Amino acid sequence: MNPSIQINTSIDPIVATNLQSEGPFASWELFQMAYETSKHVATPEFKGLQSPKYLPHVDFLPHQLNCAEQVVEEMSGRAILADEVGLGKTIEAGLILKEYMIRGLVKKVLILAPASLVNQWVQEMNQKFYIPAAAQRKSAIWDYDVVVSSIDTAKRPPHREKILETEYDLIIIDEAHKLKNHKTKNYAFVRSLKKKYCLLLTATPVQNHLVDIFNLVSILKPGHLGNYEDFTKRFGRNRNQLSNDEHLKELVKKVMVRNRRDETGVDWTKRNVETVYIDFTEEEKNAYKKLSEVTSGGMAFSNIVLLRELCSSREACFLSIQSMLKNEEIHPSRAEQLQEMIGYIEKMPHHAKAQKVVDLISKTDQKFIIFTEYRASQYYLQWYLQQHGITSVPFRGGFKRSKKDWMKHLFQNHAQVLIATEAGGEGINLQFCNNMINYDLPWNPMRLEQRIGRIHRFGQKEDVNIYNFAIRDTIEEHVLSLLYEKIHLFQRVVGNLDAILQKLELDNLEDEIQSIFTESASDGEMKVKLNNLSSVIAYAMEEEDQEVEMDGTTGAS
Amino acid sequence: MEQQALHSFLHRYFTANECSILEDRDGVMKVQLTEEQDEVLMNRPFYWNYVKRVNGRGIPMQVTFITNPNRREEKGEWLHFGSPRVHQMFQMLRKKGQLTRQYEQVETNQQTSLTPWLILNASINYKGTQKRQEIVSLGLQLINGSIIPHFMDRLGSISLSPKITDYCFTLTPIIKLPSALKRIEAYIHGNVTKQDLSWGEDALRLLEEEKQLLEHFYKNDVQSEDDEEEAFEHKAEALERLEREQSALQKRYEPKIELDVINAGMIYISQSTSSKLITDHLNN
Numbered sequence: 001m002n003p004s005i006q007i008n009t010s011i012d013p014i015v016a017t018n019l020q021s022e023g024p025f026a027s028w029e030l031f032q033m034a035y036e037t038s039k040h041v042a043t044p045e046f047k048g049l050q051s052p053k054y055l056p057h058v059d060f061l062p063h064q065l066n067c068a069e070q071v072v073e074e075m076s077g078r079a080i081l082a083d084e085v086g087l088g089k090t091i092e093a094g095l096i097l098k099e100y101m102i103r104g105l106v107k108k109v110l111i112l113a114p115a116s117l118v119n120q121w122v123q124e125m126n127q128k129f130y131i132p133a134a135a136q137r138k139s140a141i142w143d144y145d146v147v148v149s150s151i152d153t154a155k156r157p158p159h160r161e162k163i164l165e166t167e168y169d170l171i172i173i174d175e176a177h178k179l180k181n182h183k184t185k186n187y188a189f190v191r192s193l194k195k196k197y198c199l200l201l202t203a204t205p206v207q208n209h210l211v212d213i214f215n216l217v218s219i220l221k222p223g224h225l226g227n228y229e230d231f232t233k234r235f236g237r238n239r240n241q242l243s244n245d246e247h248l249k250e251l252v253k254k255v256m257v258r259n260r261r262d263e264t265g266v267d268w269t270k271r272n273v274e275t276v277y278i279d280f281t282e283e284e285k286n287a288y289k290k291l292s293e294v295t296s297g298g299m300a301f302s303n304i305v306l307l308r309e310l311c312s313s314r315e316a317c318f319l320s321i322q323s324m325l326k327n328e329e330i331h332p333s334r335a336e337q338l339q340e341m342i343g344y345i346e347k348m349p350h351h352a353k354a355q356k357v358v359d360l361i362s363k364t365d366q367k368f369i370i371f372t373e374y375r376a377s378q379y380y381l382q383w384y385l386q387q388h389g390i391t392s393v394p395f396r397g398g399f400k401r402s403k404k405d406w407m408k409h410l411f412q413n414h415a416q417v418l419i420a421t422e423a424g425g426e427g428i429n430l431q432f433c434n435n436m437i438n439y440d441l442p443w444n445p446m447r448l449e450q451r452i453g454r455i456h457r458f459g460q461k462e463d464v465n466i467y468n469f470a471i472r473d474t475i476e477e478h479v480l481s482l483l484y485e486k487i488h489l490f491q492r493v494v495g496n497l498d499a500i501l502q503k504l505e506l507d508n509l510e511d512e513i514q515s516i517f518t519e520s521a522s523d524g525e526m527k528v529k530l531n532n533l534s535s536v537i538a539y540a541m542e543e544e545d546q547e548v549e550m551d552g553t554t555g556a557s
Numbered sequence: 558m559e560q561q562a563l564h565s566f567l568h569r570y571f572t573a574n575e576c577s578i579l580e581d582r583d584g585v586m587k588v589q590l591t592e593e594q595d596e597v598l599m600n601r602p603f604y605w606n607y608v609k610r611v612n613g614r615g616i617p618m619q620v621t622f623i624t625n626p627n628r629r630e631e632k633g634e635w636l637h638f639g640s641p642r643v644h645q646m647f648q649m650l651r652k653k654g655q656l657t658r659q660y661e662q663v664e665t666n667q668q669t670s671l672t673p674w675l676i677l678n679a680s681i682n683y684k685g686t687q688k689r690q691e692i693v694s695l696g697l698q699l700i701n702g703s704i705i706p707h708f709m710d711r712l713g714s715i716s717l718s719p720k721i722t723d724y725c726f727t728l729t730p731i732i733k734l735p736s737a738l739k740r741i742e743a744y745i746h747g748n749v750t751k752q753d754l755s756w757g758e759d760a761l762r763l764l765e766e767e768k769q770l771l772e773h774f775y776k777n778d779v780q781s782e783d784d785e786e787e788a789f790e791h792k793a794e795a796l797e798r799l800e801r802e803q804s805a806l807q808k809r810y811e812p813k814i815e816l817d818v819i820n821a822g823m824i825y826i827s828q829s830t831s832s833k834l835i836t837d838h839l840n841n
Contacts, residue, residue: 005757007814009746011677015821016734018656019675026654028717029573031820033566034654035678035694035709037647038819040638042680042690046756054639076686076763076809103688130641194801196808221767222802223774 043103047073051098058128060095063259064088068095070257077197078220080176082205082258086457089201090121092257093172094129096199097146101131106169106197107145109133112190113174115150121174122148155189167194176200179219180212191219205256210235213252220255269434270463271456273490275480276360277472278352284310287344288474304475304517306341309374311476312440313354313381314345316374321345353469354384357437360467361390361417367433370419371451373440378419381439385417392417431459438468441480443510445489449497452490466490479513482527486534487541500540560584563638564624570646584625585633590617597649598642657822659717661830665724671825673699673730675737676708678819681749685760685812695744696824697737698831699730704744705838715830727825742816749814757812764810768803775799
């Protein structure tokens with residue numbers, strides 16, 4: 001027997017005292033049940049997962065179970081979960097957390113996630129895993145054992161001090177690629193946390209440089225890839241050597257699980273994408289023409305906003321003009337222009353797009369989600385659909401959780417249509433619906449990915465239909481046909497656009513598109529610029545796809 | 558199968574906790590909770606707090622629990638062995654069922670002596686890189702010191718009651734309780750050390766390996782001889798991180814065996830039954 005194994009079989013003497021006391025004593029039945037219960041929840045084996053049998057309401061996929069088992073049994077609870085987007089990294093993390101909690105190895109947990117995902121984590125942990133997690137807001141909630149927080153909240157006082165002095169049993173960091181730079185404050189903060197187990201979640205463990213992976217691994221297992229000097233001497237800052245070094249590949253495999261979509265054996269339903277071009281009516285055309293003519297050459301920013309709104313609903317455009325007119329610093333001639341515009345808008349009939357929505361939806365009983373960028377359009381559409389006997393519910397990001405859930409419930413059980421504004425795109429899963437209308441298009445393609453991700457995800461049993469609406473001969477058609485369609489935005493199932501744009505340092509594509517419109521002197525110039533932009537992105541996407549294929553290091557599977 | 562087991566568990570649970578079962582058909586059970594069970598299970602502390610403050614009488618709820626998967630959609634709460642509600646019951650049981658004192662029911666009209674036994678149920682926790690538990694149930698006869706394993710199972714066939722039967726009396730233990738507990742400790746310790754402990758050795762080996770990697774990682778930082786202020790601070794920080802990581806490794810890998818008492822009790826058993834328990838054990 002090994003003397004280094006600590007054995008402590010001592011029994012608290014209070015047991016003797018209690019036995020000699022006058023009770024209270026439990027009935028034999030209760031005493032027996034207490035024993036049987038303990039036996040039932042005990043984990044008799046070191047190996048194997050206990051958690052799935054506590055969660056019979058969740059259908060875990062084989063790759064998710066394998067991942068959890070591998071992390072717990074072979075990686076001793078410190079790992080990078082690097083599945084491709086949409087394969088359920090959150091679920092894998094939840095399974096691992098649950099497993100450790102059941103086995104009594106984890107109690108105190110900190111989950112760091114982007115602010116926009118904090119609520120989703122809380123909800124998933126509670127509903128799917130029965131783990132009482134709470135979100136860290138401004139006021140402290142230190143009574144909870146499982147806290148979800150954004151890194152920005154966590155690293156600010158008064159939370160910072162509390163968090164740094166806590167000995168966590170498990171720390172989970174979502175979107176961990178944001179920590180790749182070891183010189184940032186976030187990196188230093190994360191490295192100074194006290195932790196027993198640790199999970200880093202990212203779909204892109206190596207973004208630009210090999211040293212990215214070194215920095216991530218150094219949070220988990222400092223020394224596993226040698227020290228900084230050894231590593232940089234050997235690999236420099238080159239990314240391409242990644243797939244060449246067998247030894248490094250083997251080492252990384254020991255701390256990283258990466259599943260790929262085509263290896264999971266999961267059947268994905270098809271995605272049908274249809275562009276629906278719509279012609280403005282004569283009156284609408286006139287209004288649009290008038291608005292685009294008010295400045296010669298490049299367009300003013302505010303006019304671009306108005307044009308986009310006009311393509312959505314006259315209400316959206318009207319509201320903007322009104323608020324512009326209220327601005328006291330407005331130039332009198334500009335005010336005159338705007339007044340004139342109102343005259344045009346008032347002559348407009350019902351919006352051509354809204355009519356198209358009714359045509360499309362009234363043909364069937366199927367459910368539809370309509371996304372629009374503007375609140376005013378949302379109201380208008382709700383009213384317009386109602387006029388045509390179509391039931392709908394609104395959905396906004398600003399709704400409280402309970403209201404969101406209520407709207408989801410209404411949509412699932414009573415209404416045919418859910419009309420969501422952009423902010424409503426995140427944090428709600430609507431797999432029971434398989435039709436989506438992009439009533440107008442955001443200029444941030446990431447948000448489109450998120451929109452589509454609401455319905456085209458695990459659990460979707462039907463083929464998904466996506467209708468993209470665009471008014472012909474407008475700014476909408478240009479963005480859709482010259483940019484989005486060229487980069488096959490709607491067909492992409494792998495959502496790594498975020499990483500690609502970051503790599504191109506195109507973090508804000510919206511600004512990019514905007515400046516193309518404001519700075520082009522002619523339609524021709526604008527089209528050339530949009531074309532160039534789409535070529536750059538398309539090229540980077542191709543490159544990325546090829547790298548994923550040949551780059552065996554990131555594929556530890 | 559699991560769901561049926563859960564159904565009979567619920568039945569036993571509510572009966573043992575004196576809740577009346579109003580309906581029980583085909584995996585759907587309607588229960589009138591007692592005040593105690595309402596407080597334990599229904600998560601409404603504000604209500605009970607209020608009731609107590611105004612010296613009123615609370616109205617415990619009636620709840621319907623569903624265990625039949627074919628009837629999940631009906632009105633009521635669907636339960637399975639992972640449900641938080643069921644785990645609340647488990648916790649309640651562990652709390653309420655910690656201590657007992659029972660007497661064998663003997664049909665007699667003569668003076669009969671009952672032998673005192675100590676029963677101790679415990680979980681032995683083996684913790685290496687992973688953890689497993691072994692549940693043990695030991696009975697110790699407090700006159701002659703015999704120890705019988707799987708004692709709960711053995712007691713299953715004996716009829717017990719919290720009240721001593723007429724004409725029966727209990728013998729005074731020769732082995733005092735504190736020393737009885739020491740004997741049980743020693744018994745468990747002996748059994749534990751006879752087991753395969755290779756899992757612990759594996760954990761120790763991993764611990765050693767990772768410690769070395771860690772030291773190499775910080776080698777340059779902590780061995781720096783530079784006396785400049787900045788370098789000095791850098792070294793101090795690195796040392797602090799190294800120590801923190803070392804202690805995390807220790808926690809993660811250090812093999813340990815520990816004992817957790819589930820519950821314990823005094824059981825008084827007639828001499829004939831006592832001898833039968835001991836012979837049965839020796840013959841097995």
